[in-house]
Amino acid sequence: MLPVSHSRSHTSRYALGAEVVLAVLLVLLPLSLGGAPTWVHWPLVVLAGLAFVLACLGAWSQHRSFHLPLLALPLGAGALLCLLQLVPLPPELLSVLSPEAAGLRDFVLVPLGLEGSRPLSMEPPATWRELARYLAYLLTFVAAVQVSRSERARRRLLSTLAFTGAAVAVLGLLHALLGLDRLLGFIAFIHARPPLLTPFGNPNHLAAFLGLSATVSLGLALSSGTRLRAAPFVVATLLGGAGVLLSLSRGGIAFFVFGQLAFALLLLGRRVGTERARTWRRSGTVLLCLLAVLAVGGQIASEQLLAELETADSMEKLSHSKLELWPKVASVAKAYPLGMGRGAFESVFPRYQERPVLNTFTHPENAVLQLATEFGVPGLLLLAVGLWGFIRLARREGLGAVEWAVLAGVAALALHDLFDFSLELPASAVAAWVALACVARPDDRERCGAPRGHAPLRVLAVGGVLVALALVALIPGRSTLDEAEEELGDLVRARAPLAEVRARGLALIELHPADHALQVLMGLAHTDLGRAEAVEALGFVNRALFLNPVDARAHRVAARALLTLGQRTQAFLEYRLAFEAGDQEALWREALGRARTLEELQALTPDSARSAVLLATELMRTRRYEVAIAWLAWAREHFDAAPESVQLWERETRLRLARQEMAEAEAASAEVFRRAPDELSSYLLRADVLHAQGRRDEALESLEPLRTRFPISVELAFTLARLEVEAGLTRRARETLQHVSPFVSDLGLRAQLFMLEGSSFEKEGHRARALESWKSAVRIQPSAGLWFKVARLHESLHQLDAAARAVREGVRLQPPEQRAEGEAWVERLEAAERKRVEERRRARSGGGGSLDRVLREMAADEETGDEEDGAH
Known part of the structure; x- marks a missing residue:
């Protein structure tokens, strides 16, 4: 035994070292993104173990016993539960202790040849990480208790x-x-x-x-x-x-x-x-x-x-936030009396989701439900022990x-x-x-009284084992869901050999058996490799939908596999399910272009009338008018009772106008007006039909009375201004636009306002004023077409250099394969400008100047203009 004086000298060094390590943890973890990255677990375990060792040496050198408060029990028991959840169990015992885990093994792993024993944890790498964290917290807490015996160190x-x-x-x-x-x-x-x-x-x-x-x-x-x-x-x-x-x-x-x-x-x-x-x-x-x-x-x-x-601002909104998840999580917790595995919530919970969600739930955002789902009943007991330990602390004297x-x-x-x-x-x-x-x-009375607690060297030996166990746990815990999905996704995107993808995919699935995304990626790898592999892809998709019944990507992969197998109607039904699960691109960019017949479009149509209207719009953009007309007839009948059915009639009217079927368009427009007689859109549609029939005056007259009913409607004002410009009522068109100008805040609409204004000036022959309006439009909404319009106006005003600059801006916004015509235009303008400059140079040196005089007179006429508007 060391002398007292010697022990005191050692106390200052060892205890101060433990204190410094604990302080480093308090500073390092918040600065390390709150400790969220998985790499933080390594310094956490190392520093916690170092602080524990130094605290034990400090207690031994000072001849003090090691104190273990009641609050250390939940941490130690939590680590033990994590370890028990990682023990591989025979299938028979697993089915008794956790029927859900056994069902996952039988449906997901056994068909892939992964028939080994499985633990209670359904996400073993996450549970290994949690084991390391519980041990690190235990070591940190016990070391801090020992260091805090010094008032100065505590402060x-x-x-x-x-x-x-x-x-x-x-x-x-x-x-x-x-x-x-x-x-x-x-x-x-x-x-x-x-x-x-x-x-x-x-x-x-x-x-x-x-x-x-x-x-x-x-x-x-x-x-x-x-x-x-x-x-x-x-x-x-x-x-x-x-x-x-x-x-x-x-x-x-x-x-x-x-x-x-x-x-x-x-x-x-x-x-x-x-x-x-x-x-x-x-x-x-x-x-x-x-x-x-x-x-x-x-x-x-x-x-x-x-x-x-x-x-x-209301309980209704609050109940539709995170609180809405709690009843479902509670029902999930009942299915796992011994827990799904600490840290497994993120991968397991999608299996119990009943409706599509935009985000992945990594936690239930409730500490009680977190422990209930991941630890089961033992977790609630640990929570009760921790609460009792906290209450005992609050009841201490002094x-x-x-x-x-x-x-x-x-x-x-x-x-x-x-x-x-x-x-x-x-x-x-x-x-x-x-x-x-x-x-x-x-407290001080415990120090002065009889020795209590545990021998420091024995505690040190146990702590060394715990540190080693925590470090070992981090090795199988280094694999995360995101990293596994990214690794397999890279192989699939790179079109690696199927054998390589399959071998690595099965290894990752064995590590993360509850992760549905791995199953989807494996199905995607098999999709386009022939009929036999398409069948295999459907097997992976079925397992993915078992793990997440509302996964949109799984339905999309299933659709591709079914197309390969020739099951087209079923394939488009899967595309529809993908759309209803939140994958909008599946319908617009992939499925719609592959549908050939009315039956396939019917299978593709969502059950929502609002979504059917969107589908009608997208179908019209494909210009497949014959099948679109047949589908619209079916959709109008199918969704006839829905309020959105009037929008389907509107789409049919537009489609008939595009096909120049005026009688049918007029009949469809009349149906729209019958169903929605008070809607502005009905009047605007009727005006478009009249305009297409060449009855422009009637179209304008039908909209004029609406000015008082819809005084600030931008859409009505734009339609009126367009008709007024065509009728030669240019000044009235500008007055119409000026009336709604304060209400136009959207940049796209503001650009349209300037374009209509420019068209009115151009109709009057005031090209200089028209140019300013079109310039304002192109500054707000740059596009190749607008720049070319500006260039043509510059060219008409004989401002060739400015016209060439405008064409260059437009060409810059075009794809490379479409730039040839614009570049030729620039060359022509530049050649004409060079010729004009040369003629001016000759005129200054004594040559004829008649051409220059004519051009100057024309430019002067354009700038002054004629303020009278004979058309009015």
């Missing part, structure tokens, strides 16, 4: 947490002030657009971390001896609180306020005797800080906060302002996780466990 650790939160908030404020849309100027979030740009891509996670750090900062400020020492912590509180508000996280803001109020109430509950006045002052300080944060942050982000709050701040902050964070999943990220989880360790430390 330094909490100060590190407080100032890290403030630094994250300052980083976000600097990005906002500098107008940066990339983190640190070069890191871009792909799927996230956080209101406050920080290493946390999710504003809810940012608000949760800053809420904890700000509450701890306030506790440190209240426990500081002097105002000078308290000032930095007050500033950190204000910065962290402002960051919470600027994150625009509704839940984060609400639970930050809850944490502050809970802290104030906890302080009030401590007042006894002479402590009464001091406690009231501290509680008042908490409320003043909260009011200051709300005032400053609210002033900065008032408009954004109001806009965000308007998105949840807690100060810092301890109450920690308890309030962690409680707010935990309650926030009933609507989020911040504790699933290492940054928030490590911060919470280190903060709790500062409260769960042995």
Whole structure:
């Protein structure tokens, strides 16, 4: 045994080393994108293990026992449950313990020849990662408990947490002030657009971390001896609180306020005797800080906060957000009494989705449901033990302002996780466990009394085994769903040999048996390789739809395979299912062009009348008029009772006009008017039919009375102006356009307004004014056609150089294969300009100048123009 003096010298080194490592974790994890990347698990495990080893050596050198609080039990038991979920089980036992896992094995894996034993976890790599994380959290928590026996070390650790939160908030404020849309100027979030740009891509996670750090900062400020020492912590509180508000996280803001109020109430509950006045002052300080944060942050982000709050202005809207998912998740949890595997929710939950969704649910965004689905009943028991351990901490005697701040902050964070999943990220989880360790430390009476706890060297030996186990767990846990899908997708896109794709695909499917996307990719690899492989593709698609019944990509692959097999009607039915599952491109870009007969189009038609109208529009664009007319007749009858049926009649009218079938178009237009007599679109359609029949005056007369009924209708004004220009009523056309000009905000419509105005001037012969209008249109909506129109006007005004520049702009917007005519135009204009310049040069040197005089006179006539409009 070492002498006491020698042990004390060692204590300062080992304990300080453990403290430094824990501080590095508190700083590193938030800056590492909140700990979201999987590579963060390696430094997390290594640093947690190093902190644990140094803490054990410090306790041994100081002759102290190692203290294991009750809160260490949920972490250790969680790691044990992860390990049990990874044990391969015989099929018979698996069917008893988890019928759902057994069903997945029998339907997905066995047909592929993967008949080995399977664990309870349906996503083993994710469960291996969770095992490593639980062990890292356990090692971190126990090491922090040991280090926190020193009051100075405890305060330094909490100060590190407080100032890290403030630094994250300052980083976000600097990005906002500098107008940066990339983190640190070069890191871009792909799927996230956080209101406050920080290493946390999710504003809810940012608000949760800053809420904890700000509450701890306030506790440190209240426990500081002097105002000078308290000032930095007050500033950190204000910065962290402002960051919470600027994150625009509704839940984060609400639970930050809850944490502050809970802290104030906890302080009030401590007042006894002479402590009464001091406690009231501290509680008042908490409320003043909260009011200051709300005032400053609210002033900065008032408009954004109001806009965000308007998105949840009713319980109906709130119920259709994340809360809508909870009943379904609860029913899924009932199917897995022993859990689906920690971390397996993302890959397993799509199997139970009943309607298409735009996003993948990685978490149920409820901590209780998360544990219930992934750990089953044992997870709920662990949650109960953790809650009991927290209550025991809150009931301890002699807690100060810092301890109450920690308890309030962690409680707010935990309650926030009933609507989020911040504790699933290492940054928030490590911060919470280190903060709790500062409260769960042995108190002074335990140190002075009889020795309690465990021998440090024995704990060190156990810890070494746990560190080794965590590092080993990260090896099978390195494969993620995204990486597996990307790897197999690259092979499929590169058209690698089928044997290579199949071998790698089966290996990945064995790792991620519940991932439907891998099955879809395997089906896609087999689709275009003949009838035999198309049958194999359908097998993969069936398994994909078992794992995700509403997967649009699976239906699309099935459609391609069925086309290869000659099952065309069934194939187009699959295309329709893909469309209804959210794959819009499947219908417009792929299926519609392949449909040949009316029966195939009928199979392709969605059940929604609104979608049928879109299909009619797309079908008309293909110019397949014969089959379109037959399909429209069927669709009008099929959707006759739907309100959208009038739009199908409108499409038929347009189609008849395109085919110059005037009698049929007039009859269809009359049906539209009968079904929707009060709609402006009915009158506009009727005017188009009259115009196509050559009855332009009647078309104009039919629309004139509508000016008073629809005074600000841009569509009506444009139609009237177009008819008025054709009738020679150019000045009236401009008045019509001027009347609705204030209401035209869309840039495309504004360009049309200038084009109509230019046409009216051109009709009058005022080409210079027409040119200015067409220039305005092309500036708003650049296109090759508009630039060529501008060029022709320049050319008519003998402004050849300007005309050549306009043609060049138009040619630049054309595809390379269409540029020959424009380039020849440029050469002709430039040649004419050179000839004119040469003639001018000769005129100056004494040659004839009659041509120049004529051109100057013509240009002068164009600029002055004739203001009288004889057409009116």
